Amino acid sequence: MSNEIKTQVVVLGAGPGGYSAAFRAADLGLEVTLVEARSTLGGVCLNVGCIPSKALLHVAKVIDDAKEMASHGVTFGAPEIDLDKIRAWKDKVIGQLTNGLGGMAKMRKVKVVNGYGKFTGANTLQVGDTTITFEHVIIAAGSEPVALPFIPKDDRVIDSTGALELKDIPGEMLVLGGGIIGLEMGTVYRALGSKVSVVEFADQLVPAADADIVKAYTKYNSKNFNIMLSTKVTAVEAKKDGLYVTFEGKNAPANPVRYDKILVAVGRKPNGNLLDAAKAGVNVDERGFINVDKQLRTNVPHIYAIGDVIGQPMLAHKAVHEGHVAAEVISGLKHFFDPRCIPSVAYTDPEMAWVGVTEKEAKEKGIAVETATFPWAASGRAIASARTEGFTKLIFDKETHRILGGAIVGINAGEMLGEICLAVEMGADAEDIALTIHAHPTLNESIGLAAEIYEGSITDLP
Numbered sequence: 083m084s085n086e087i088k089t090q091v092v093v094l095g096a097g098p099g100g101y102s103a104a105f106r107a108a109d110l111g112l113e114v115t116l117v118e119a120r121s122t123l124g125g126v127c128l129n130v131g132c133i134p135s136k137a138l139l140h141v142a143k144v145i146d147d148a149k150e151m152a153s154h155g156v157t158f159g160a161p162e163i164d165l166d167k168i169r170a171w172k173d174k175v176i177g178q179l180t181n182g183l184g185g186m187a188k189m190r191k192v193k194v195v196n197g198y199g200k201f202t203g204a205n206t207l208q209v210g211d212t213t214i215t216f217e218h219v220i221i222a223a224g225s226e227p228v229a230l231p232f233i234p235k236d237d238r239v240i241d242s243t244g245a246l247e248l249k250d251i252p253g254e255m256l257v258l259g260g261g262i263i264g265l266e267m268g269t270v271y272r273a274l275g276s277k278v279s280v281v282e283f284a285d286q287l288v289p290a291a292d293a294d295i296v297k298a299y300t301k302y303n304s305k306n307f308n309i310m311l312s313t314k315v316t317a318v319e320a321k322k323d324g325l326y327v328t329f330e331g332k333n334a335p336a337n338p339v340r341y342d343k344i345l346v347a348v349g350r351k352p353n354g355n356l357l358d359a360a361k362a363g364v365n366v367d368e369r370g371f372i373n374v375d376k377q378l379r380t381n382v383p384h385i386y387a388i389g390d391v392i393g394q395p396m397l398a399h400k401a402v403h404e405g406h407v408a409a410e411v412i413s414g415l416k417h418f419f420d421p422r423c424i425p426s427v428a429y430t431d432p433e434m435a436w437v438g439v440t441e442k443e444a445k446e447k448g449i450a451v452e453t454a455t456f457p458w459a460a461s462g463r464a465i466a467s468a469r470t471e472g473f474t475k476l477i478f479d480k481e482t483h484r485i486l487g488g489a490i491v492g493i494n495a496g497e498m499l500g501e502i503c504l505a506v507e508m509g510a511d512a513e514d515i516a517l518t519i520h521a522h523p524t525l526n527e528s529i530g531l532a533a534e535i536y537e538g539s540i541t542d543l544p
């Protein structure tokens with residue numbers, strides 16, 4: 083039997099963008115239907131992305147911290163790894179959050195329709211045997227991992243979703259792609275006992291990040307990973323005893339190398355091409371991205387798009403803010419998406435976090451900048467935590483001394499970055515930051531101290 087639903091707003095996809103848009107639209111009094119192919123809400127982020135990866139990174143951190151304590155006089159036994167229990171814990175974390183979203187949808191009377199939605203016209207979608215007629219739609223269809231066509235299909239070749247399943251701990255693992263996702267998962271497997279190699283085509287890991295923080299990260303991790311920069315994989319042969327990988331480039335091993343598992347982490351592609359969007363008149367580019375204006379409108383005025391499907395950076399917090407804007411515009415508010423900055427964090431060890439313009443971008447755009455760096459070797463808190471490899475760098479407009487960006491490498495860098503984001507959004511200048519009293523001893527102090535260095539009030543650093 084076919085069903086028919088008539089609604090004011092449909093949100094297609096229930097990831098961070100989609101559920102945020104749906105909840106905001108409902109809070110603003112609109113009648114909302116949320117369509118999701120998965121059996122749970124939360125999209126990639128909650129089910130197979132941000133959250134499960136952080137649950138596993140927490141496990142990795144505790145293992146590493148326990149090991150490190152030996153040099154400070156506390157020795158624990160070798161960790162006993164129970165993969166079933168780790169998986170169960172990770173799944174509990176996911177369940178808690180996705181169930182929470184289900185409750186929040188119910189509370190707001192957001193109708194959830196399970197199934198894969200495709201456009202049949204400019205005001206209609208088909209989800210299984212349900213036809214949905216809408217006044218407005220927000221496309222929040224997200225993205226999926228890019229696969230490499232020359233790599234054979236084999237259980238031992240996994241993507242980020244496969245890596246999060248944590249089926250086993252491979253002896254030798256190759257992470258193909260030195261971006262955030264590859265390095266985070268590499269950190270997990272390394273802590274659990276795998277020998278991890280990372281191969282990256284570019285000449286630095288996480289190519290979009292501030293070059294200095296990546297350098298510090300790479301130096302610290304030279305003992306943890308076999309890192310091959312400026313190198314690419316050209317062939318993979320699946321044999322009974324392992325996957326044999328041929329490399330090419332600056333740091334390529336001469337002969338094929340055997341691995342037990344390969345994690346392919348070379349980026350994500352948008353799902354825009356899978357929606358029959360043309361039937362609604364929506365333009366989708368050849369890569370699958372949907373173009374929008376600052377109000378998140380596509381070329382069809384009552385159809386909006388948000389999140390990974392509209393472009394970089396593919397990050398959950400960007401999707402959430404876009405979702406709010408789209409919902410508010412539909413409800414008649416004059417809102418638009420125009421952030422000064424969108425933060426990026428690699429939850430690696432140490433963490434790398436950056437926001438605003440990097441020095442490289444400033445150069446490309448012809449913006450005159452000056453930087454100030456506070457090395458954590460001079461931070462009481464970093465010394466007391468035995469983690470002095472980090473630093474905090476602030477990037478200022480040369481003329482106005484306003485902060486344009488910042489980059490941090492070190493433990494908790496991701497948590498610290500919020501202060502720099504706020505400073506950039508508020509248009510703070512170096513003096514504002516330098517005169518803000520930071521609690522002692524915190525790692526956050528390094529932000530104030532970097533500003534003081536810029537102002538010239540600190541000159542005697544090691």
Ligand code: FAD
Binds near residue numbers: 095117118125130399
């Ligand atoms: P998605 O989360 O991709 O959700 C889209 C949803 O739409 C999916 O559930 C999909 O099933 C559904 N869907 C698609 N098409 C249809 C359709 N036609 N009908 C019905 N349903 C449909 N970002 C961060 O900010 N911080 C992190 O720490 C972080 N860690 C990550 C770790 C990993 C391993 C991965 C893979 C990603 C990570 N990300 C992180 C990226 C983050 O997950 C994405 O940027 C975010 O989920 C994008 O949100 P979205 O709403 O655009 O789409």
